[in-house]
Amino acid sequence: MLIQKPIHLFQKYALPYWKSLSFLAFFVIAHSILSLINPHIVKFFIDTAVGGGAFSKLLQAAVLFFTIALFTQLFTICSTFVGKKVSWKSTNILRTDLVSHCLKLKIQDHHKQNPGDLTERIDGDVTALSNFFSNFFVTILNNVLILLGILIVFYVEDWKIGVLFTAFTFAVFLIINKFRGYAAPHFMKARKIAEETYGFTEEKINGLISIQKSGATAHMMNKLNVLLKNKLLTERKALMTATASHSITMLTFSLGTVLALGMGTYLFMKGTITIGSIYLIYTYSQMLRVPIEQISLQFEDLQRSSASMERIISLLSTKTETTKGEKSNFCHQAPTIEFKNITFAYEQNQNILHNLSFKVKSGEVLAIIGRTGCGKSTIARLLTRLFEHQQGDIFINGNKIQSYSIASIRNNVAYVTQELELIHGTIRENIALWDEKITDEQIKTAFKQLTIWEWFERQPKGLDTPLDKNTLSAGEAQLIGLTRVFLKKPQVIILDEATANLDIATEKLVMEALKKLLNGRTAFIIAHRLKTLYYADSIMMLEEGKLLEQGLRENLEKNPLSHYNQLLSKGMEEQLA
Ligand SMILES: Nc1ncnc2c1ncn2[C@@H]1O[C@H](COP(=O)(O)OP(=O)(O)OP(=O)(O)O)[C@@H](O)[C@H]1O
DSSP, rough: OOOSSSSHHHHHHHHHHHHHHHHHHHHHHHHHHHHHHHHHHHHHHHHHHHTTTTTHHHHHHHHHHHHHHHHHHHHHHHHHHHHHHHHHHHHHHHHHHHHHHHHHHHHHHHHHSSSHHHHHHIIIHHHHHHHHHTTTHHHHHHHHHHHHHHHHHHHHOOOOHHHHHHHHHHHHHHHHHHHHHHHHHHHHHHHHHHHHHHHHHHHHHHHHHHHHHTTHHHHHHHHHHHHHHHHHHHHHHHHHHHHHHHHHHHHHHHHHHHHHHHHHHHHHTTTTTHHHHHHHHHHHHHHHHHHHHHHHHHHHHHHHHHHHHHHHHHHHOOOSSSSSSSSSOSSSOOEEEEEEEEEEETTEEEOOEEEEEEOTTTTOOEEEEEEETSSSSHHHHHTTSSSHHHHHHEETEEEGGGGBBBBHHHHOOOOOEEEEEEOBBBBHHHHHHTTSSSSSSEEEEEEHHHHHHHHHHTTTHHHHBBBOGGOOOOOHHHHHHHHHHHHHHHEEEEEETTTTSSSSSHHHHHHHHHHHHHHHHHHEEOOOOGGGGGSEEEEEEEEEEEEEEEEEEHHHHHOTTTTHHHHHHOOHHHHHH
């Protein structure tokens, strides 16, 4: 999705709520008109009382005053309710769009941004837009109307007052906008330093154990102190500048009060206006402040939120996974998989895989071996389309990998690594991942087959126990990862050091259980341990991203000239370590 102009954001997310926006406009404008009426009633009250008017008239004026005040408050409540409704509904849809967009981003793009940055965009930047979505146009319209209303009343009372306050209004706008500009860069700087401080704290809290172990606590505290001192100085400067600007604005408005009272008294002395009119002019001169400030504030807010808009638009414009693919039906049986002349680099011009070609037959289990960093896991990442290869083709059952939808690939190619990604939820949710077809009984049977039944029996609430990664041993975490695959039964399975954290006896039992699962499926085993390879039909050996050797395991074992045979005789674990 490419949104070129910020106004498109308003059209896309706020305009669908045009009915609520119309109600909001009605409540806000009705509120303003009513608040403009009340000073007239007070003027009438004063003039009637001074002129010795009837008590019943004064009573009627008081009742009318109260009724209008009541409705004014009622409209305030209604406008707050509708305004919040529009701003939350529209921004929540934007938030949802951003989250769903982020979930589709290529892993490369995820790696470019830290999670804090994305959270700031999805929450901070979107929240900054809520006022623009719900209030900007309504508030501007409303305050322009109030401003015009007040000036018209001034002209009606006396044209000289009208001219004076028209000039005053222009002058105040100029002064406010001039001084407001001074504080903005200081606040920007303060926000940047705040972000730095939060980023530093988050990073260090995450790496708490390493910091304690390395004895770097004092060094970290010194660095934090420097950051906090910097934050204090910048924020103080920003606040002082803002306070100074505010004081100048307040002084200007005080000048307006002096003008109103002076001019009112002068005209009263001349007998042109009544004492009630002095009250009216004074009150309206005070009321002038709100629309002037509101209009300036709205434009200032628009300026501030335009930075947020830019960031949101740039995130939404980041291309998601390149080719989406049409085929949602993967294969009903284990597919053949072929890599043909694949070249791949994470960073430009630093090829990790070089013109790599190999084929895995339907139902074959291929073990990939090679030294650390030779590109074994990279093959898995390309096959699950976490990354896109730059040259060559990957075929699944003779069809290019790009022709399959991402969802069908992720549902049918299971990639189990050493690292277990846990979600915040119960054991059941973590295993079934909301697949309702997976029953509790199936989960429990899988636990027994995968030898984690004892661990499961210790869980106080059974499958409803919340799963906490910190309470799992590395081996238990791997077994939970394997249980997911065991229940999902995908057509392609990639085990990337998936049993590396298990003791040898447990690994043997787990591999026996996995052997049944791998039967009839196309599978890849990436491993450093020799024993794990006995479950493979064939072996592929890589060296610096190039194919060194591929063949049936039994043949390679028997061939004294094969690299695999030499590895076995010299001790593979030592050779590949
Ligand atoms: N996201 C990434 N960005 C840049 N380079 C990467 C990235 N992931 C891996 N690499 C680099 O690519 C090379 C191959 O990595 P890969 O994870 O495929 O190796 P491997 O053979 O699986 O290693 P191991 O046996 O240690 O798991 C390594 O040099 C690694 O540093």
